[in-house]
Amino acid sequence: MQQNVFIIGLGLIGGSLALSLKRNKDVKIIGYDANGQTLKTAKRISVIDEIATNLEESSAFADVIVFATPVSETIRLMKELPKWQLKKQVIITDTGSTKKEIMKVAISLKEQGITFIGGHPMAGSHKSGVEAARPILFENAYYLLTPFEDETDERVQVLINLLQVTKAKVVQVGAEEHDHMTAVVSHFPHLVAASLVHQLSFENEQYPFTKQLAAGGFRDLTRIASANPIVWRDITLQNRQELTDQLKAWTNEMIKLQELLSYADSSDIENYFNVAKKVRDDLPINTQGAMFSVFDLYVDVPDYPGVISEITGYLAKDNISITNLRIVETREDIFGILVISFQSTNDRAKAVECIANNTTFETYIS
Ligand SMILES: NC(=O)c1ccc[n+]([C@@H]2O[C@H](COP(=O)([O-])OP(=O)(O)OC[C@H]3O[C@@H](n4cnc5c(N)ncnc54)[C@H](O)[C@@H]3O)[C@@H](O)[C@H]2O)c1
Numbered sequence: 035m036q037q038n039v040f041i042i043g044l045g046l047i048g049g050s051l052a053l054s055l056k057r058n059k060d061v062k063i064i065g066y067d068a069n070g071q072t073l074k075t076a077k078r079i080s081v082i083d084e085i086a087t088n089l090e091e092s093s094a095f096a097d098v099i100v101f102a103t104p105v106s107e108t109i110r111l112m113k114e115l116p117k118w119q120l121k122k123q124v125i126i127t128d129t130g131s132t133k134k135e136i137m138k139v140a141i142s143l144k145e146q147g148i149t150f151i152g153g154h155p156m157a158g159s160h161k162s163g164v165e166a167a168r169p170i171l172f173e174n175a176y177y178l179l180t181p182f183e184d185e186t187d188e189r190v191q192v193l194i195n196l197l198q199v200t201k202a203k204v205v206q207v208g209a210e211e212h213d214h215m216t217a218v219v220s221h222f223p224h225l226v227a228a229s230l231v232h233q234l235s236f237e238n239e240q241y242p243f244t245k246q247l248a249a250g251g252f253r254d255l256t257r258i259a260s261a262n263p264i265v266w267r268d269i270t271l272q273n274r275q276e277l278t279d280q281l282k283a284w285t286n287e288m289i290k291l292q293e294l295l296s297y298a299d300s301s302d303i304e305n306y307f308n309v310a311k312k313v314r315d316d317l318p319i320n321t322q323g324a325m326f327s328v329f330d331l332y333v334d335v336p337d338y339p340g341v342i343s344e345i346t347g348y349l350a351k352d353n354i355s356i357t358n359l360r361i362v363e364t365r366e367d368i369f370g371i372l373v374i375s376f377q378s379t380n381d382r383a384k385a386v387e388c389i390a391n392n393t394t395f396e397t398y399i400s
């Protein structure tokens with residue numbers, strides 16, 4: 035039976051969800067975006083099947099409505115929702131990175147007999163907009179749902195069944211717990227990344243060459259500072275309390291570091307890095323999701339003209355698609371490091387084999 039899914043907000047996440055759900059031939063995607071150009075692009079590149087020109091009217095055809103808008107807009111739209119024409123059995127969900135404030139607003143929907151099940155796919159990127167959307171974005175990632183405690187299993191199961199095609203790992207959590215955990219692994223790291231970039235910018239006034247030296251380490255650590263400021267403004271505002279708590283804990287950690295520096299005890303310093311390395315190395319980095327949404331491969335390449343097109347040529351011949359390519363200019367010897375990004379671990383593994391079969395270049399996975 036055909037299921038009509040109405041996605042509101044067709045950026046990175048709404049677009050990726052649309053592309054992913056469309057793989058189920060029984061699902062039809064109706065899309066809406068406040069930006070008319072985005073809406074047209076979404077239709078032109080087949081992210082959606084049908085354009086919705088009017089929120090109130092298009093909602094009447096939807097079995098499932100997904101808000102994939104910045105979280106403040108999601109709350110504003112949720113408050114308008116009871117005025118829209120809705121099917122009796124419609125399920126409303128969202129993709130927002132915060133859940134507590136959204137579930138508070140959902141209480142009034144529930145009181146009006148409307149089913150709302152909060153959602154948050156733990157995968158994404160610093161890129162935004164419909165052109166960045168990818169059907170495989172959610173594969174192997176956690177997809178958190180925050181239904182009300184007394185929501186019927188049958189209603190939650192309808193949403194879980196719909197999401198099955200994304201190949202995400204759907205897990206149910208409470209909204210408060212959600213906002214605490216995501217503050218730790220996602221929201222607070224974004225604040226830290228932004229603050230490091232501010233620090234560089236300040237430093238750069240006196241030492242302009244510093245920026246040129248920002249190579250792999252700084253770039254890896256601050257990639258997420260390139261994300262959409264509106265999305266992150268809203269997340270920060272909605273999860274302000276948890277972020278304040280994280281900032282306090284981080285400040286205490288910095289005081290510990292200050293002490294380590296002032297005592298200059300080499301074994302304590304080494305131990306500090308050892309503990310961090312162990313915890314970091316034990317993270318489940320080979321799965322997609324909160325940890326990685328791109329899969330990088332490092333290739334040691336000799337410096338001769340045409341070497342990059344040679345490698346991309348081998349990959350193209352083996353039908354391996356790449357999502358990004360860059361050269362890390364950290365060394366001045368005859369080899370450079372080419373960093374190639376792939377959409378999945380599988381593509382990256384195939385690339386390792388392909389490069390080994392065709393060249394003598396060393397490859398590394400960070
Ligand atoms: N970017 C990530 O990594 C990520 C990951 C998981 C969840 N999320 C959450 O998903 C949501 C969308 O994020 P994104 O990264 O796709 O952002 P995005 O900037 O790529 O897309 C947001 C889209 O929403 C549209 N929009 C804004 N207000 C609207 C409105 N009132 N009506 C209709 N459309 C509107 C914008 O025009 C834009 O196309 C956010 O709530 C975000 O917190 C983001």
Ligand SMILES: O=C(O)C(=O)CC1(C(=O)O)C=CC(O)C=C1
Pocket residue numbers: 130131155156157158159160161219220221258261323324325326327
């Ligand atoms: O991979 C990234 O660039 C992301 O920022 C993805 C990320 C994260 O912080 O991990 C961002 C926001 C989310 O709500 C979920 C995932």
